[in-house]
Amino acid sequence: MRLKIFCCPECARGRRFASLAALNIHIGKNHNVPYKIILKNNIPYIKRKAERAQGAYIKEIVPSH
Numbered sequence: 001m002r003l004k005i006f007c008c009p010e011c012a013r014g015r016r017f018a019s020l021a022a023l024n025i026h027i028g029k030n031h032n033v034p035y036k037i038i039l040k041n042n043i044p045y046i047k048r049k050a051e052r053a054q055g056a057y058i059k060e061i062v063p064s065h
């Protein structure tokens, strides 16, 4: 079995963690992000905590002139 290493997507230098649990704890403590990372089909996948917020974009205010 190969050991997976997960990189933090929020750290500029991509801190590495040996497990998803450790990565999620790091993200929760160090980054104020509304998601956690899970494994989906064995691929790291960003899962938003607020599912209903997905796809709700803030409208861009464009000057009319």
Ligand SMILES: [Zn+2]
Binding pocket: 008, 009, 010, 011, 015, 026, 027, 030, 031
């Ligand atoms: Zn980080």
